[in-house]
Amino acid sequence: MKDKQAQADEAEIRGEGAGSAPLPDAGREAPPAGDPAPAAPREAPALRAGGWMVPAYAGALLALFLGERVVPTIEWLRYALSGLGFLTLVLVTALRFATAVRETGERRAVERALAILSALGVVAVAAYFTTTDAGQAMLGVSRAAPELRARVDAATTVAWIALLVMATVPLFFGEAALAPMRRAERIEGRRVRAATLSGLTLGFAAVYSALFVFAASQLDLKVDFSYYRTARPGDSTKRVAESLTEPLKITAFFPQQNEVGAEVEGYLREVKAASPQITVEMQDRLLVPALAKEAKVTQDGVIVLSRDSSRETLTVGSDMKSAGAKLKSIDADFQKALLKVIRPARIAYLTVGHGELNETAGQVAGRTVKDLRKVFESQNYTVKDLGLAQGLGSEIPKDASVVLVLGPQKEFLPEEIGALKRYAEGGGHLLFALDPEAKVDLNPLAGIVGLTWKPEILAMDRAFAVRRHNDSDRTILITTRYSSHASVSTLSRNAQQAPTLFPGASSLDKQGGDELKVDFVVRSMPEAFADANGNFKFDAESEKRSAYNLAAAVSKEVAPGADGKEKKELRAFVVAEADMFSDAAIRAGANGLFALDALRWLGGEESYAGEITTSEDVRIEHTKEKDQVWFWATILVAPAMVLGLGLFITRRGRRASGRRA
Known part of the structure; x- marks a missing residue:
């Protein structure tokens, strides 16, 4: 009895009272002295969060995507994938919260933050459910007005996408930072929090950018700064x-x-x-x-x-x-x-056989009329040549809508002058461009339409275009003086913004008689003078400054012929300079618009006058002289400057070192 009471007292002291494990049977033998006591059985480890949670979470989202976007028409497969994905999200989130309750210290704070992010993803998926047909029917959205339903659907779509991005991105960032420390005794919560905040910031930035782009796309405002800016109707x-x-x-x-x-x-x-x-x-x-x-x-x-x-x-x-x-x-x-x-196509005849600008043989670069041909073609004109073989010496073709004489270098034969005169008297349309550098008498051509031609080249010493960088540039006249005639209506409306160039122009005047109506539509600036001696300088003793006539529009109504057709009208446009229609000049200033308006007036389509808008780049012209300058500047001048600068700095440094020594 005494021994049993002592054993009970010892058990009570060790805390083995009532409710404690029963003592071993009296008959059981105690382990021999010196042998180790048998190990107590371990409890089964509880399921807890680990590295496998992120793949499970991502797999659940993938299953939802497949069910809702890839196979939405296969009902059983859609419900299987979507249900499995949503159930996996809920289970993973619940496990995270359970782990957060079991942990202590830094681990509890980290796991709780990740669990909240996981729960936010579940909320985002639940919000997505409200955009489906079943969700809208359950909430009554499908019965709302179309405008309200569209607004609710748009707001809900934005909300669930934003929530999902702001939940998954920081969750994955936080798990990536926590993964190397999961088996450690202590973790660095600060590192995990920093990674989570970085992911949250990135998610907010992505959502903001998407919303900004969406709002900008809904704004009915367009500003075109593109390289291919579309031309507007002129x-x-x-x-x-x-x-x-x-x-x-x-x-x-x-x-x-x-x-x-x-x-x-x-x-x-x-x-x-x-x-x-x-x-x-x-x-x-x-x-x-x-x-x-x-x-x-x-x-x-x-x-x-x-x-x-x-x-x-x-x-x-x-x-x-x-x-x-x-x-x-x-x-x-x-x-x-x-x-x-x-309207049907019209035919424009260009005379040939007198060294005109439109003859390609023997012409220098830039002194051609390829661009002028394009102007005619843009107005539905077919351009043809007119020489002796085509009737220039006898009769102008009946289908001629307009006849052009562009800078002849040789005199016209009397037969050719007669044919042109008969064409004009019959109500024909003519364009004469007279070149003073031809050194031939072109008065017979001007006389066909009641004009006289003065071959002295005009010059200006105050306002002129620079091309050769010498005194001869003074013959390249610039003018903005236009009349209100229909042949220059566009230029007269935009005179200050539409200067025309007359390189080496002569002048025109009117003959006696009032049969023809003559309008001088373009005049030179008042500072121009006729450079009779060819020194490109104004000589007050023999020359005078004046506004000279550079272009004229001539018209006259012609009585109907025996065929009884309606009466026609003679129309002629005469320019005292041919090179203004050349490619080199027509690309500069408003010369192209000048030619277009003149053509429209000659064709009786002056009501079409106006600008044709274009956004084409300005053509870059290269000359041999400019290419030589750039060649020597890059090959010789620039390296010499660099070498000279290096020698200067080196010598200066040596002198400074010598003085210090």
């Missing part, structure tokens, strides 16, 4: 459209949501606003194959203009890289096609 094109008396249909074939098509549509809408006779349609060639076949369109990016049986096509292209250049000149190309549709 005044001339709008006036051509205003003159329409019969319906004109314009059909543009572009794919839907095409960038080039949007630019073309904006241009065509402005053209349509100029005339109620114009209708504009934007069609997708693949959606309307019958219409495309009827218009004979086999590729995208084609504009078709049709009026009765007339049809013209303008190809722009549907790829911005290739169509950008054409968008810059679309106004000129469109007007060219428009004129072909609304």
Whole structure:
């Protein structure tokens, strides 16, 4: 009894009272002295958060994506994937919260933050559910007004995407920082918090950028700073459209949501606003194959203009890289096609056989009229040569709409002068450009239309264009003095912004008689003088300053002939300088516009006068002299300057070292 009471007291002292494990049976033998006591059985380890949580979370999101976006039409597979994904998200989130409760110290704070982010992802998925048909029906959104339903759907979509980004990005960043420290006794919570905050900042930035781009796309404001800026319809094109008396249909074939098509549509809408006779349609060639076949369109990016049986096509292209250049000149190309549709082609004859500018043989660079030919072609003129073989010595062809004589270097034969005079008296249209450097008498040509030609070259010593950088540049006159005549109406409206160049001009005057109506439409500046002695300097004793006549518009109504047709009108445009129509001059100043307005007046289309807008880059001209300057400057001058600067700095440094020594 005494021994049993002592054992009970010892057990009570060790805390083995009531409810403690039973003592071993009395009959059981105690382990021998010196043998180790048997190990107590371990409890099964509890499931806790680990590195596998991130792949599980990402896999759950992937399953949701597959179910809702990849296989939404296969009901059983959609519900299986979406249900599995959502259930996995919930289980992972619950496990994170359970782990956070079990941990202590830094681990508890880190696990709790990651659990909150995981729960935020679950909320985002739940918010996505409200955008589905079932979710909207459950919440009553599907029964709301269309505008309200659209607003709720848009707001909910933005909300769940923003929540998901702000939950997953910092969660993955935090797990990446925590992964190397999971088995350590202590972790650096500061590092995990820094990674989580970095991910949260990145998520906020992504959401802000997306919302900013969305808001900008909804703002109805467009500013075009692009390199391929599309030309807008010019005044001339709008006036051509205003003159329409019969319906004109314009059909543009572009794919839907095409960038080039949007630019073309904006241009065509402005053209349509100029005339109620114009209708504009934007069609997708693949959606309307019958219409495309009827218009004979086999590729995208084609504009078709049709009026009765007339049809013209303008190809722009549907790829911005290739169509950008054409968008810059679309106004000129469109007007060219428009004129072909609304009126038949006309023929312009250029005389040959007298060394004219239009004769390619023997011409120097720049002294050609290739650009002038383009001006005529843009107005639906066919340009042909007119020499003795084509009737210049007998009778001008009946189909001639206008006859041009551009800078002849030889005198015309009397028979040729007679043919031109008979053409003028019959109501023909003529353009004479008389070159004072020809050293031949061109008065017979001017006399056809009641003018006299004074071959003395004009000069100015105050305002002139610089080309050769010597005194001869004073003969390149610049003028902004235009009359209100229809042949220069565009220039007169924009006189200060539209100077014209007359390189080596002579002057004109009027003959006696009042049969012809003569308007001197362009005059030189008052400082000009006739340089009779050719020294390019003003000599007060023998020369005088005055405003000389540089261009004249001559007209006269002609009575109808025996055929009883309506009466015609003689129209002639005479310029006392031929080189102003050359390629070198027509690209400078307003010479191209000057030629275009004169042509329109000669053709009786002065109502079309106006600018043709273009966004083409200014052509860069290279001359042999400029190329030589750049060659020697880069090969010799620049290296010599660098070498000289190096020698100067080196010598200066040596002198300073010597003085210190």
